[in-house]
Amino acid sequence: MTRSANRPARRLGRYTRRGFLVATAAVAGGVAFGVWKAREVPPNPLAPEEGVALNPWLLIDALGVTVVVPRAEMGQGVRTTLAALVAEELDADFAAIRVIHGPPAQAYYNGALMEAGLPYPAYALTERQRWIGRQMAVLPKLLSLQVTGGSTSTVDAFEKMRLAGATARETLKRAAAARTGADIAQLLTEAGAVVLPDGTRLPYPELAAEAAAIAPPEVTLRDPGQWRLLGRPLPRTDMVEKVTGTATFGADVMLPGMKFATVRMNPRLGGPMLSFDPAPALALGGVERVIDLGTGIAVVGATTWHAMRGAEAVAVDWGPAPYPETSAEIFAAIAAAFDAAPNSTLRDDGEIPPPAAGDVSAEYRVPFLAHATMEPMNATALRTADALEVWCGTQAPVVTRDKCAEAVGLDPAAVTVHTTYLGGGFGRRAEFDFAVLAARVADAMPGTPVKVTWSRAEDMRHDFYRPAAIARFRGRVAGGRIAALEAAIAAPSVTRQSMGRLAGFAPPGPDKGHVEGAFDQPYAIPNWRVAGHLADLAVPVGFWRSVGNSMNAFFHESFIDELAHAAGADPLRFRLDHVRPVHAPSARVLEAVAEMSGWGEDAPGTAKGVAFTHSFGTPVAEVVEVADEGGSIRITRAWIACDPGRVLDPAIVEAQMVSGLVYGLSAAAMQEITFAGGEVAQENFWDHDALRLHTCPKVEVRILQDNPHMGGVGEPGTPPAAAALANAVFALTGQRIRELPLRRSVRFVA
């Protein structure tokens, strides 16, 4: 352990400097762009050919009400909950509204992204820190950050989409009053119509044109006690399409005269293409064209299958990867990061004592992970003389527009992006590589629309992976409590890589995402230090459901279990003892999951493990039960207790919690991406599988609503899963597994 001599001074300086940086970033946004610019209301991007756009979230035409939900629907239910925010205040008929994604636009910036980026533990944010976070919303606004991520969609939309509905309602009432001479105070709104005192109904479409000429009034939002839609399970707006095969995913876009293509890029990720011979592909039937993309090729065929067959047949000489060739060498490079000064010590409380006999020490490892969305990466594009149109499922449509424009030499204003349903996102579709490749293929065949669909192997082997990481923990228990805890985490930085791709620079300063899930947990530990070491490694890494929490929660919550064991304490009681003094909502989810799971009583041949993580503003506790089935392990049951604060749709929250758990358990038990010869070794679901119906546990969810601040729900179910499972395996077998996936050490029922 290295220890600098000036710790007290540094500690003061750290807090001061950090606060200063955050505050000046907010102010600088105002100064640099002009305060007027930061306060300016972004223009309404909607210009309907028919009907009226009363604000960026609401179109009313002869057919009725259409709500714009400018977030990616990737399964998490945004097209239902966000539409309900507008419908609640508008008094629209929820069963009759239509929902569209709408165009990429500044108006749809995600104002909740910055608060999540504040370098403090979210459970302990002060009102002043939250205020700073809100002021920092000018940055996503000025940068047009229309992004679906960070479990922020509902938090961001909660006020503004209700306001969109409320101002439209009051404007429509004014239009009705002006037309009929009725007293506005006597007007009601109901099921998509203004109702006059005599009972006459004026449907919104009849009033919309007149309403558009009226300045929207100031409105007061309804008290939640008056809500009729929010707070209860609604039928999802996307459900009927999705069970009838009529939902259009990116891969389903069909255009007149469209060609089908695929790509085959250098599997040594980021490496060059030295040469290629298209002749073997062109000799196959149905292969129309091979296009040179510089670091790979595209093949155009009569069908996607012909294109994929052709792509395999092209003879290519690939250049080397810009990173070590094997997993062993890559892990060695990650381990070397421990030797350099840490990038962050975002937790630095008390004094870490020097090592002594009786200390508990452990080293953990997690592998790279692929997102493996069900729908492989794809995009469709049409290049015309002076414009480009792109269709795809994307979590970042403005960035996609700008990057596609850059790739084909157009102004962003000449590029249109149509956002479809996403066949899974999990962070993978926050990238723009698949859209840019399609734009470049389209650029080579102007006038012809082309759909570019990746093979599963191409998708699996060209991801932006959850980083591999190594963590070293040392701790000491005394009197049943954690006396000291020191953690060091080494991995390549998602923040730096992704910002480099997005903006061309890597942000300086402490990387919160790298250590989230470890430094920011509500445990009472007097002497506690968490250091983040960034490994300089060119393996592409990206946002994978719950990001840093996905690995750090495994490290932290496995080690908490080890400390509980060392203290001779019950693991759940041990957690409660440390969490209760710090954060009451977190303690309550632990208490709830103990009660739900019958903690402390195990049927013969079974055992339970627990883990807890506060992430994306939501505390989640999970218990996983495993059973010995003839020497193999079956994951039999799981219990989740969460507290995301005010819940807008409990059925969707429950579904997201189960989804997050299953995603995390799949990775923990089975998944890893490894490298050999500079290439990813895995290529399909047969070697990168997930839980299936017959191996999925029974899951029970309890949702508490005591958290005073709304948290996210799309990601927080994932972080505790791996540790809960590993801790259950320990309870069952006595084997403490510190390396994922667990199937490297134990056998699971297949």
Added chain:
Amino acid sequence: MRLTVNGTPREVGDDPDLPLLWALRDVLGLTGTKFGCGVAACGACTVLIDGAAVRSCQVAVADVRGAVTTIEGVGTPEALAPIQQAWVEHQVAQCGYCQPGQILQAAALLASNPNPTDADIDAAMAGNLCRCGTYPKIRAAIRRAAAMAQGAGP
């Protein structure tokens, strides 16, 4: 090459090796049948041939001997089949990409086994992957569809 798809004879081009999946999607524009893996490892492309569930990515059009049913032939948004109603009742889908394959796999199970046990459901559905983890709801919807067919009513 001619196939009967959802009760209608369709021309699917002249390449006998073309997998049924791509004939449906790229030639006929029936995009309800999904491409997930191309190697029969995920079940997203499941369709029925004479009532039996098959992975359409692994069947060449020349080898199709029988009537093909895709998700578009099961029911429509205006006229849902009972199994689709069960899926809606249980609000199964999240991203939804795997669900056409799940529904056709379940339809084949229920056609041959109207009252499946949990073990029957496990065995029938093991080949259909869902990355959103909707499995508990899929199981519940299959039970519901079975009950509806047994006359338990909606």
